[in-house]
Amino acid sequence: MSIKLSLGPVLYYWSKEKLLAFYDEVISSPVDIVYVGETICSRRRLMRANDWLELAQRLSDAGKEVVLSTMALIEAGSELSAARRICEQKDFLVEANDMGAVQMRSGNGQFVAGHSVNIYNHHTLDLLAGLGMKRWVMPVELSRDALKDILEQKTQPVETEVFAFGRLPLAYSARCYTARAHDLPKDDCEFRCLDYEDGLLLKTREDEKFLTINGIQTQSSSVFNMIADLDNVKDMGVDVLRISPQSRHTPQVIQYFSDAVKGECSAADAQHSINKLIPTDACDGYWYGKPGMDLTTGDAA
Amino acid sequence: MELVCPAGNLPSLKAAVDNGADAVYIGFQDDTNARHFAGLNFNRKKAEQALQYARQHGTRVFVAINTYPQPAGWKRWMASVDMAAELGVDALILADAGVMAYAARQWPELRLHLSVQGSATNPEAIRFYHEQFNIRRAVIPRVLSIKQVEQVVESSPVPIEVFGFGSLCVMVEGRCLLSSYVTGQSPNTFGACSPGSAVRWVETDKGRESRLNNVLIDRYEDDEHAGYPTICKGRFNVNNTTSYAIEEPTSLNTMALLPELQRMGIGAIKIEGRQRSPAYVTQVTRVWRAAIDASARNPEAFKPQDEWTQELQKVSEGAQTTFGAYERSWQ
Numbered sequence: 064m065s066i067k068l069s070l071g072p073v074l075y076y077w078s079k080e081k082l083l084a085f086y087d088e089v090i091s092s093p094v095d096i097v098y099v100g101e102t103i104c105s106r107r108r109l110m111r112a113n114d115w116l117e118l119a120q121r122l123s124d125a126g127k128e129v130v131l132s133t134m135a136l137i138e139a140g141s142e143l144s145a146a147r148r149i150c151e152q153k154d155f156l157v158e159a160n161d162m163g164a165v166q167m168r169s170g171n172g173q174f175v176a177g178h179s180v181n182i183y184n185h186h187t188l189d190l191l192a193g194l195g196m197k198r199w200v201m202p203v204e205l206s207r208d209a210l211k212d213i214l215e216q217k218t219q220p221v222e223t224e225v226f227a228f229g230r231l232p233l234a235y236s237a238r239c240y241t242a243r244a245h246d247l248p249k250d251d252c253e254f255r256c257l258d259y260e261d262g263l264l265l266k267t268r269e270d271e272k273f274l275t276i277n278g279i280q281t282q283s284s285s286v287f288n289m290i291a292d293l294d295n296v297k298d299m300g301v302d303v304l305r306i307s308p309q310s311r312h313t314p315q316v317i318q319y320f321s322d323a324v325k326g327e328c329s330a331a332d333a334q335h336s337i338n339k340l341i342p343t344d345a346c347d348g349y350w351y352g353k354p355g356m357d358l359t360t361g362d363a364a
Numbered sequence: 365m366e367l368v369c370p371a372g373n374l375p376s377l378k379a380a381v382d383n384g385a386d387a388v389y390i391g392f393q394d395d396t397n398a399r400h401f402a403g404l405n406f407n408r409k410k411a412e413q414a415l416q417y418a419r420q421h422g423t424r425v426f427v428a429i430n431t432y433p434q435p436a437g438w439k440r441w442m443a444s445v446d447m448a449a450e451l452g453v454d455a456l457i458l459a460d461a462g463v464m465a466y467a468a469r470q471w472p473e474l475r476l477h478l479s480v481q482g483s484a485t486n487p488e489a490i491r492f493y494h495e496q497f498n499i500r501r502a503v504i505p506r507v508l509s510i511k512q513v514e515q516v517v518e519s520s521p522v523p524i525e526v527f528g529f530g531s532l533c534v535m536v537e538g539r540c541l542l543s544s545y546v547t548g549q550s551p552n553t554f555g556a557c558s559p560g561s562a563v564r565w566v567e568t569d570k571g572r573e574s575r576l577n578n579v580l581i582d583r584y585e586d587d588e589h590a591g592y593p594t595i596c597k598g599r600f601n602v603n604n605t606t607s608y609a610i611e612e613p614t615s616l617n618t619m620a621l622l623p624e625l626q627r628m629g630i631g632a633i634k635i636e637g638r639q640r641s642p643a644y645v646t647q648v649t650r651v652w653r654a655a656i657d658a659s660a661r662n663p664e665a666f667k668p669q670d671e672w673t674q675e676l677q678k679v680s681e682g683a684q685t686t687f688g689a690y691e692r693s694w695q
Contacts, residue, residue: 138507143486143488147488161489162489163486164488181461181538181539183460184432186461186465187460204541204544204550204552213434231541233545234541235536236534237507237534237536238610243609249692263602266601267581268580268606276602276609349544354545
């Protein structure tokens with residue numbers, strides 16, 4: 064079985080026009096699985112529930128495996144209801160991004176456990192597999208060594224997906240830092256996230272790029288890319304590599320990943336080409352058991 | 365409403381017991397708990413002494429085993445669960461589902477609480493742990509507004525414990541990787557946020573700098589109080605403005621909300637700070653005992669006394685306090 068490519072949910076807040084144009088390009092790209100839905104902030108409502116379902120259907124009709132993603136941080140009753148509607152539908156697979164969604168989907172259909180569901184060992188993995196987990200996305204801070212151990216020791220048949228490209232999702236909060244940067248209350252944020260298609264850069268006091276603010280989510284400013292280790296990934300039994308959408312060059316990134324997976328270019332060449340498209344620094348430390356911000360392989364962007 | 369207090373060593377445990385804690389929570393001396401600091405926590409012998417002292421005074425002892433084991437370290441977590449069970453502790457505070465499954469299977473009589481590190485922010489997430497492992501209590505993350513807390517209490521299958529006082533995590537606990545992004549070690553994987561080995565203080569012409577694995581977290585003028593470099597409490601530059609972009613160095617203090625928490629049926633109030641001194645535990649336990657008792661006696665008339673507030677401010681991070689996410693405007 065060759066490795067499949069997935070496109071994670073768009074983590075930023077884009078205009079509906081931009082978002083739909085983005086997915087038009089995705090349809091013709093060599094990505095196999097597409098995760099859709101708003102996973103960060105329930106105030107982002109340019110796409111309503113039905114719009115997401117229509118998009119999902121369009122992608123599905125185009126031959127993509129479509130997965131509906133739930134919010135990572137579910138606080139309000141209305142957010143729980145929205146997740147419940149996703150978990151109770153039968154047309155599409157569901158990516159559960161917290162234990163609440165796992166619970167609502169258990170015994171109700173298969174699910175993918177997203178990277179914000181804490182699966183750090185094979186015991187937890189086997190347990191969730193028994194509840195209907197078809198696939199899991201490894202938490203991004205785990206290393207390939209930990210993954211290898213988990214895959215060797217798991218007893219349940221479950222597919223494994225690895226976050227392979229994009230700004231790293233690092234934290235979620237009740238507080239909206241984009242609104243805070245504009246001195247606005249979260250409940251009256253003027254939807255400033257729309258102004259930052261790849262999030263808002265946070266630098267240290269000596270002007271080093273450090274983090275990316277994306278509403279209530281904090282991401283790395285560096286873009287994670289682990290394509291260089293593709294050969295190892297294949298040997299370990301990873302089934303899916305995830306590309307996390309960025310506002311620019313995502314179709315090209317998908318193409319480079321696809322070429323590397325098919326053996327049409329070397330992993331090192333793919334890494335080099337992709338890193339040239341990254342508007343900030345590249346990183347891959349987590350994969351090698353180091354600080355996440357480190358860059359271990361290849362050359363800097 | 366129970367008062368649950370922290371203890372990083374035996375003197376702190378005694379301080380908590382002596383000053384009116386209903387329960388004290390401790391951890392063992394390794395990465396199986398989320399306050400994995402050098403010189404802190406309990407070995408078997410100290411834990412035995414702790415339990416003996418607590419028992420004599422009618423106080424319960426909980427053990428936090430609330431980090432996430434990877435396969436290579438799995439045996440340490442099993443050993444911690446077994447040791448706590450053999451010691452006869454009153455409850456385990458757990459985060460990882462695999463560890464919970466082990467504890468529930470191996471020690472079915474042992475009471476399990478869901479740690480804040482379990483990151484359950486809604487009733488369905490709590491229901492998961494209740495159905496799977498029969499947890500009896502859930503500690504909820506410091507990300508919910510007071511209204512949302514009430515919604516959780518109403519629908520939760522088990523009593524809820526909330527944080528009342530102490531250092532404030534502004535990110536949802538159990539899912540914050542900021543520390544490992546910079547240092548390679550996080551609360552989940554190592555039991556520490558900004559581990560001491562990665563912290564460096566540097567005196568420069570521009571002021572005193574705190575660095576975490578060489579990343580500048582903050583820089584202080586002579587008259588400024590320098591805080592521990594947790595990433596979320598640093599000063600950074602966003603849109604050409606330097607500020608506390610995430611959160612000021614501040615402590616959570618929900619004392620004024622006590623009657624409200626009591627009315628909605630909160631099961632327990634947790635005090636943060638196993639890494640703090642016995643003096644901190646003494647002061648905070650004493651003040652919170654008095655406050656909870658006063659609120660229980662007459663909730664309508666309850667108001668934090670000036671003396672209590674002053675005492676708590678003395679031991680607060682950054683010497684200021686906040687309601688945190690409980691108050692919608694903070695968010």
